Amino acid sequence: MEDLELRVAWQQHVAIDMHEFDAVLARHREPHRRYHGERHVRWVVRHAQHLAAQHLAAHHLAAHHLDTEVAQPIDLGAVIAAAFYHDAVYDPLVSDNESASARLASDVLTRCGWNTERVEAVAKMIEATAGHHETNDGEAVDLSTAVLLAADLAVLAADPAGYSAYVNGIRLEYAHAAETDWLTGRSAVLHNFIDRERIFPGELDLPEWEARARANIAAELAALGASS
Numbered sequence: 001m002e003d004l005e006l007r008v009a010w011q012q013h014v015a016i017d018m019h020e021f022d023a024v025l026a027r028h029r030e031p032h033r034r035y036h037g038e039r040h041v042r043w044v045v046r047h048a049q050h051l052a053a054q055h056l057a058a059h060h061l062a063a064h065h066l067d068t069e070v071a072q073p074i075d076l077g078a079v080i081a082a083a084f085y086h087d088a089v090y091d092p093l094v095s096d097n098e099s100a101s102a103r104l105a106s107d108v109l110t111r112c113g114w115n116t117e118r119v120e121a122v123a124k125m126i127e128a129t130a131g132h133h134e135t136n137d138g139e140a141v142d143l144s145t146a147v148l149l150a151a152d153l154a155v156l157a158a159d160p161a162g163y164s165a166y167v168n169g170i171r172l173e174y175a176h177a178a179e180t181d182w183l184t185g186r187s188a189v190l191h192n193f194i195d196r197e198r199i200f201p202g203e204l205d206l207p208e209w210e211a212r213a214r215a216n217i218a219a220e221l222a223a224l225g226a227s228s
Contacts, residue, residue: 003038006084009045013080015112024108027088035169036087040155044083047151051204052076055143058205073143078118081109082125082148092173098130132193146201156199156213157206163216179227187224190217 003025010021028038052074085105089097102123109119125145132149133141141149155166174182193199194217200206 006038006042006045009049009080010084013077014084014109017112020108020112021084024084024088027090030090032092032173033090034172035166036090036173040087041084043154044086044148044151045080047154048079048083048147049076051147051150052079055147055204074147075118075121075144076147078122078125079144079148079151081105081114082122083151085122086126086129086148086152093176098127102126141201143203146203150200150204150206150209153200153213154209156193156216157209158212158216160216160219163220167220183224183227187221190221190224193217194221 006025007018007021010018015021025038028036028041030037055074082105085101085108087097087101088104089100091097105126106119106123109122110116114122121144125148128141128145128149129152132153155162158166170186171182174185177185194214198210199213200209
């Protein structure tokens with residue numbers, strides 16, 4: 001079963017009832033999704049789990065050496081829920097996908113019995129994916145949000161073949177855009193990332209991802225420039 005990994009993650013972290021799981025997966029299987037689909041969700045979930053475990057292990061090690069108590073600041077369940085819903089509403093022709101996805105997540109998680117505080121935390125994480133900044137309304141994002149943002153952008157640090165597949169998928173999702181509009185819009189998106197001090201949240205310490213992402217983006221910008 002192709003969705004077994006996601007089913008397990010859903011039942012472990014989101015809800016036992018599978019009706020809402022089937023509903024959100026159906027959204028990610030919409031035919032116009034050529035990148036923002038089920039496979040993307042699977043990889044965001046995988047990366048989130050890995051990043052959370054990596055961060056916790058590093059802090060356990062530091063606490064052991066410093067003889068201090070380790071707190072667990074990452075709500076992995078909330079991160080996984082946000083991973084399922086952050087692109088649940090996805091229409092390349094509109095600009096409020098994240099807000100609509102956050103509202104959908106809030107409705108579903110409330111029906112699933114989540115408390116108000118965690119529901120609001122998930123909605124805030126999803127809203128943060130609109131700009132992928134390390135700050136949200138001027139405040140530094142919490143570690144749970146940092147994990148989601150890094151997991152969502154992990155494809156930027158993929159190997160060249162994986163990055164190329166991602167770019168091709170995005171272009172197909174924007175097939176309605178004329179080539180000149182695509183070149184202008186895509187270049188602006190890429191500059192938005194590469195011109196930042198950091199692409200990935202600094203709290204997670206991802207220098208290898210940072211280097212690969214910058215190399216991939218620089219290569220794509222060069223290719224876009226050659227095409228313009």
